Amino acid sequence: MKGFLEDANYSIGLLDEGATLADVIDNCIYEHTHTGKRAFYVGDLGKLVKKNIQWQNVMAPIKPFYPVKCNSTPGVLEILGTLGIGFACSSKSEMALVQDLGISPENIIYTNPCKQASQIKYAAKAGINIMTCDNDIELKKIARSHPNAKLLLHIATEDITADEEMNMKFGTTLKNCRHLMECAKEFGIQIVGVKFHVSNTCKELQTYIHAISDARCVFDMAVNHVIRPLLDIYFPKESGVNVIAEPGCYYVSSAFTLAVNIIAKKTECDKLLPSGVEQTRNDDEPVFTYYINDGVYGSFASKLSEKLNTIPEVHKKYKEDEPLFTSSLWGPSCDELDQIVENCLLPELSVGDWLIFDNMGSGTLGEQSTFNDYQRPLIYYMMSFSDWDEMQDAGITSDTMKNFFFVPSCIQLSSEDRFSTAA
Known part of the structure; x- marks a missing residue:
């Protein structure tokens, strides 16, 4: 069945209308308190369904291609695959992962800006033709390994604000696009479109305006809620241009909640506090440092x-x-970089207490380090019956119910329950 792996080692709890996310977290903590206080996620996959409905209502002309590196857990990929969303892959392993879902090659884009020749050849063999390119050396490499490739020119965007440090940037300039088109013609490679990337931390509206305008300029060279009106101006329906997007955080960020356990605690009466804190506390008030069982070498990378x-x-x-x-909160590695929260106000906590972080679905559930014997958090998937009904409307049949099971409103988990996990 398209969208569901035959051997996926996970299941999704269907909650009746009386059960909530908080109930699931409470009972998972109850279970972990008795079996070992390991960090865990609860993923509400119904939020993916809601996000897709919202996307279709607002951005219907734009086809979403989900960046797999954002969150590659099986539940997420299979739900999105079932909803008919495309996938943007940055490696051979990611391409293979979505191929196993039954996703057609036309719905996969190879987006790594620096591709290995062997992985380009893998894409060619798999029939994955659309890929990105931002320089002539990369273009020549693609031409040698994948003559049938269809390229998206990756153009640079000015998305660095005054308070951000300059990061490594990818993307070519408008001036260089004509040269790349000439190279592509020389090597017999098709250029079929334009790609640009704007960081999810960028809040500057002007960045999108410039990027879409630049994309129009590239099309003019040779390629024969603010965003939607601009698309109507630069790429109207009659232009015949298909517009796609890579919404990663949009789909998964709010769907996952992380629960961590306090494994160690220190108390200090140190006057050297972060700026602004000295005026709000008495000199004899304690300052607490808590160590939790997850950190920057894991979910907080x-x-x-x-x-x-x-x-x-x-x-x-x-x-x-x-x-x-x-x-302050620190990870378990005792590394100076492993600081999660520098300064926050909390009641006094004890070793064994739990902390909850929401909006943890993006950039936290890919390949993670094994630093310091780090254990990956377990993942518990859930979905409400109303969201399940929406999934059925999207084309899921009862054949896929093998991945789902009913969770009553009065949840009491035990080691025999099938509220299954993905490690």
Whole structure:
């Protein structure tokens, strides 16, 4: 069945209308408290369905190609595959992963800007023709290994704001596009479109305006909610140009919640606090440092290159008037880079308590390090019956029910329950 792996080692809990995400988290924590306090995710796959409905309502002319590196867990890929979404792959392993879902080669794009020749040959053998290119050396390499390739010229965008450091950039200039077109003609390679990338941290509207305008310029050279009106201007329906997008965070970020356990604690009465904190505390107030069983060498890997876009919530109940203390959170590696949260206000916690991070579905569930005997968090998938009905409307038949099971509103998990996991 397209969209579902035959041997996928996971299942999805169907929640009745009385059960909530909080219920699932509570019961998973209850189970882990008795069997070993391992970090875990709860993935609400129904949110993927809702995001796709929203996309179709607002951005219907634009076909989404999901970047697999954003979150490559089997539940996510199979749900998106069933919804008819395309996939943007950056490696041979990612291409093979989505091929196993039964996705046709026409719905796969090879997007790595620096491709290995062997992986280009793999794409050619698999019939994956569409790939990106931003320089003549890469173009020649593609021509040698994949003569039937259809290229998207990757153009650079000006998406660096004043408070961001300059990162390694990919993409060619408008000026160089004509040269690349001439090279492509010389080597007999088709250029069929234009690609640009804007960081999900970029909030500058002008970046999108410039990028879409530049893309129009490239088409003019040789290729015969702010975004939608611009597309109507630069690429109207009668132009015959198909517009695609790579919405990664959009689909998966809010769908996953991470639960971590406090494994160690330190108490200090140090006056050297982050700026702005000294004025809000008494000198004799303690400062707490907590170590959790996940860190930057695992689920918080994106913290090494960007700001954390979620704040921790305390799982245990505490009184509204309970005092809050300056706290910091660190991963289990004892590495100086393994700081998750530099400064936050929390009630005093104990070893064994749990913290919850939401919006953890993007950039956290790919290949992860085994640093310091790190154990990958377990993944529990869930979906409401209303979302399941939406999935059926999208074309899923009862044959796929093998991946689903009913979870009643009064959930009490035990080791025999099939609220299955993907490690």
